[in-house]
Amino acid sequence: MNYETLGEQTKAIHAGESPDKVTGASAPNIVMSTTFSVDANTGFSVETLNENDPWIYTRWGNPTLQQLEVKLAALEQAETAVVFASGMGALSTLLFHLLKAGDHAIVSDVAYAALSELVKDVLPNLGIDISRVNTANLASISAAIKANTRLVYIESPCNPLLRITDIAAVADIAHRTGARLAIDSTFATPIATRPLLLGADYVIHSLTKYLCGHGDALGGVILGNRADLAPLRKKTAIRFGGSLSPFNAWLIMRGMATFPIRMRVHEDNALRVAEFLERHPKILRVIYPGLPSHPQHELARRQMKNFSGILTFRMENGRAEAARIAAKLKIIHYAVSLGHHRSLLFYLHSEDLLKTSFSLEHPEQLESWNEFAGDGIFRLSVGLENAEDIIADLRQALED
Ligand SMILES: *Cc1c(COP(=O)(O)O)cnc(C)c1O
Numbered sequence: 001m002n003y004e005t006l007g008e009q010t011k012a013i014h015a016g017e018s019p020d021k022v023t024g025a026s027a028p029n030i031v032m033s034t035t036f037s038v039d040a041n042t043g044f045s046v047e048t049l050n051e052n053d054p055w056i057y058t059r060w061g062n063p064t065l066q067q068l069e070v071k072l073a074a075l076e077q078a079e080t081a082v083v084f085a086s087g088m089g090a091l092s093t094l095l096f097h098l099l100k101a102g103d104h105a106i107v108s109d110v111a112y113a114a115l116s117e118l119v120k121d122v123l124p125n126l127g128i129d130i131s132r133v134n135t136a137n138l139a140s141i142s143a144a145i146k147a148n149t150r151l152v153y154i155e156s157p158c159n160p161l162l163r164i165t166d167i168a169a170v171a172d173i174a175h176r177t178g179a180r181l182a183i184d185s186t187f188a189t190p191i192a193t194r195p196l197l198l199g200a201d202y203v204i205h206s207l208t209k210y211l212c213g214h215g216d217a218l219g220g221v222i223l224g225n226r227a228d229l230a231p232l233r234k235k236t237a238i239r240f241g242g243s244l245s246p247f248n249a250w251l252i253m254r255g256m257a258t259f260p261i262r263m264r265v266h267e268d269n270a271l272r273v274a275e276f277l278e279r280h281p282k283i284l285r286v287i288y289p290g291l292p293s294h295p296q297h298e299l300a301r302r303q304m305k306n307f308s309g310i311l312t313f314r315m316e317n318g319r320a321e322a323a324r325i326a327a328k329l330k331i332i333h334y335a336v337s338l339g340h341h342r343s344l345l346f347y348l349h350s351e352d353l354l355k356t357s358f359s360l361e362h363p364e365q366l367e368s369w370n371e372f373a374g375d376g377i378f379r380l381s382v383g384l385e386n387a388e389d390i391i392a393d394l395r396q397a398l399e400d
Helices: 008-014 063-076 087-098 113-121 138-144 167-176 226-240 246-256 259-279 297-303 318-328 350-356 363-373 387-398
Strands: 080-084 104-108 129-133 149-155 180-184 202-206 220-224 283-287 310-315 344-349 376-381
Touching: 008 063, 008 259, 063 080, 063 220, 063 246, 080 087, 080 226, 087 113, 087 149, 087 180, 087 202, 087 220, 087 226, 104 113, 113 129, 113 350, 129 138, 138 167, 149 167, 167 180, 220 226, 259 283, 259 310, 259 387, 310 318, 310 363, 318 344, 318 376, 318 387, 344 350, 350 363, 350 376, 363 376
Parallel strands: 104 129, 104 149, 149 180, 180 202
Antiparallel strands: 080 220, 202 220, 283 310, 310 376, 344 376
8 A cells, every 4th residue: 555645643553554364353463473484495594585575584574563664664754664672773783784994973962872872982992983063063063074974873852952953954964975864863753853855864763752652662763765774674683683572563553553643742741841841930941842942943843843742941959859859749750761651750960971971072062061951951751641730740849
């Protein structure tokens, strides 16, 4: 079936799925089998694997995983997708597939902590040269380009600052020197932004977040062109072995049926909570792409069709307040992660993060960090509870 002309909600429900040919079952079956009975000429190496070969071994490909890949590709308007056991499984496979000793990559100076640490601690030991830059500043990217730059890696909005990068402009800069552009679009989701249509070469999502949406399955995906992803699957993904469990693929597909609807409610709730916090006397600063007070609100409006559900706020003595608030919350969970139906709050202390995950050396980088985060931020992933209940929970937790 051709999904291109269908709406987002129809794609989210039907893409990749059809009634089972044997039983007529309307909901997808979960194929947990790790191996498949094959004919006697089947090759034993993935080197001889072709795209339309029958199923052989689940690490190479599996009907349930493929259903999820088709659904994700339809929503992102990508030619194809490869799913992984986690977002980090997707990200590490992409980096090790694209980069080798002697290559240079430009990576957002602030990005998901585990990705930042991988790029800081592991890649340089393999002879890969890394420049960390504030990718919201286009001049910094241009200045960092070298003759051997193979990859520009961005996150928008970035975790945890919610700083936004102009994807089309960065695609232009990267492509002018023959580098590829990869973007982690977990915070934006395909409902807000379709980076491939803006010129990006690879889009990555942690499926653990909004796409699954229910906090009960880890998963990751890389989306892009078939010409890029067929070799990535064959040469790197299958050999690294970060395969998604078909059971988790099925849970993620189940979550995705309501994904476009959920994003509307996440956005509505987040805007109401952001406005409440902005008026609260104990809150120093709120950052949410949907608020006119976001330093890049104009870019956010241009690039995001939905402002998603994550906001940050700052308080005097954030660390002490975090301990007090965590003990008082009744509905919101004090926990890491985001994009779940449950609201999740977590405090991130700047001094700690700048030691463990980010090394911001340039004064411009520190200035930008301070503008968005100051001494530390509360990251709130606004869930799907009634907005008035989320606000009431925050109001009572913020009281002295
Ligand atoms: C959570 C997250 C990841 C990592 O995903 P996992 O599924 O936990 O491995 C990567 N990028 C962003 C922006 C995230 O929020």
